Amino acid sequence: MKIVGLITEYNPFHNGHLHHIREAKRITGADAAIVIMSGDYVQRGVPAFMPKRLRTEMALKCGASAVFELPVCYATGSAEYFAMGAVSLLDSLGIVDAVCFGSECNDLDALSHVADILTREPDDYRSLLKKSLKKGASFPTARHEAMLEYTRVPAYAALLDDPNNILGIEYLKSLKRLDSRMVPFTIQREGAHYHDQALSPGHLSSASAIRSLLAYSGSSLRTDPAGGTFENTSFENILSELEDQVPSCCLELLEDFHRVQYPVYQNDLSLILKYKLLNKTPGSLVRYQDVSEELANRICAQLDNYMNYKQFAELLKTREITQTRINRALLHIMLGLKKSEVAEYMNNGFHFYARLLGYRKDSAKLISRVAKESPLPLLAKLSESGELPAIGQKMLRNDILASNLYMSVVTDKYKTAFLNEYRQGILKV
Known part of the structure; x- marks a missing residue:
């Protein structure tokens, strides 16, 4: 059996992702697709639009065989950290034959040439x-x-x-550095541009456009201004507009869990972040991942002007530092992700467990193969984490805290029952 690995966020899942799964299987000749997916926070340094298990269910219903969680320290890292974390996890599963990623250029030779320069x-x-x-x-x-x-x-x-080209180059760099046996493939990114805020006339809109449209839900609980060019409309009309943009099973989940588990925005975490920042000094802030001395000083100097999370992140932007870098830095402060810890993880093998979020019932044999062939412990239940090495338990505590914090925000915002990460089971579709 041939297996292809996919590195994803699915924030949220849409037709472009469905095309990726199907095309990846076709061009690699794979029988199954194993997905490495960001958890409750994504690479651009913000909370995911919806919880990881809801996104996992979408992926499994649309053809993914199994979904493993990318630890939060990599999921929220720069392109280089994100790629190395994801590729090394796929490699460590022990059964993945190929990696397939989307790119704007669809030119593997050119991407590999640039990756070689950046590696050397x-x-x-x-x-x-x-x-x-x-x-x-x-x-x-x-x-x-x-x-x-x-x-x-x-x-x-x-x-x-271009963002997908950049990630593709980083995936190729990671494969080279790991001397991985996995073979890279790329497919053309089709439809809308990654940052497009309006729905595509076709059926392949960006996740950004879909998130923007879903923000126009008439919800008094919205904490982030919608960024597209849509007319203010009812949620029923929004779902109607999305019928051609997302698979039907995903549309049902969007309807069932709207204002129950999503949407979640950066500003939903405003008070949590401000509390963390009020307890910090420039000297303590530089310990966190992505926080430079210059940025630490700027954070403390501007703290009296803090109104909300998104406004403060935009206030900190300068010519020398990108908005995404600032978003990541603030998120790492809030989640307590320190430079020394991330360096320790990367210097000691990158991963210490493989956290399974869900799988298709017809792919149960794949999970058995991972359990037998991977050098990493297959973590299906958190109650089994006591056997992990100390460094692995520390990484897992970061993941658990990040998820519990996210679900606490969901609980407070939508007045739903809180589910501690220890009580969350493996999703089987």
Whole structure:
């Protein structure tokens, strides 16, 4: 049996994701697709729009064979950390033959060439990168300029301008560094652009556009302004607009759990973040992942101007630091993710367990294979975590705290019963 691995967020699941699953199986000849998915927080440094188990159910009903959770320290990291965390977890499962990712360019050779340069970091390239950074450019801009000047090929530098290309390059770098046996494949990202806020005339809209439309739900509980160009409309009309954009089984879940488990926004965590920041000094803030000394000082200097999470994150933005980097830094402060801990995880094998969120009943044999062939303990129940090494228990505590915090927000916002992470079972579809 051939197995392809997919690295995802499904925030939320839509037709483009369904196309990815089907096309990944087709071009790799795989019989099954194992998914590594972010938990309750995503890579751009914000809470997921809906809980991880709801997104897991969508994925399983749409053809994923099994879904494993990417630990929060990687799920909320930069592209490099996100990719290394996800690829190393797929590799450690012991049964995955290929990795398939979407890209804007659909050119594996070009992506691999750029990945090789960024992995080797030749002296000339490194000098060009430092030169751009010293001029005050943000890291993404500096890297683009350095790649252009180093290769003299505009097409290579242009690959670093699109989000899926960037992640694809990082996946390829991770495969090289791990000397993984998994074979990479890429497919063309079709339909809307990653950041598009309006629904596509076709049936392949971006997750951003779908989230924006769902924000127009007439809910008095909305804590984030809708960012698209939609008319204010009823939730029934919103679902009608989404009929061609998401699989029918996902549409049913969107309807059943609206204002029960989702939507969740950055601003729903405003008071929690402010409480954390009020207890910090610049010296203590620099301990957290993605927090520089400059940013730590800026956070403390601007704290009196804090109104809500999103407003404060935007207030902190400068020419040298991207909005996504600031979002991640604030999220890491709130979740207590320290640089020293993440470095410890990465220096000691990346993973210490494989956390299973759910699987299809017809794929039960896959789970048995992972249990037998993976060097990682298969973690299906948190009650079994006592056998993990101390470092693994520390990583798991981070994951549990992050999820319990997220569900506490859901509980408070929608007045639903709180389900502690220890009481959450494996989803079987």
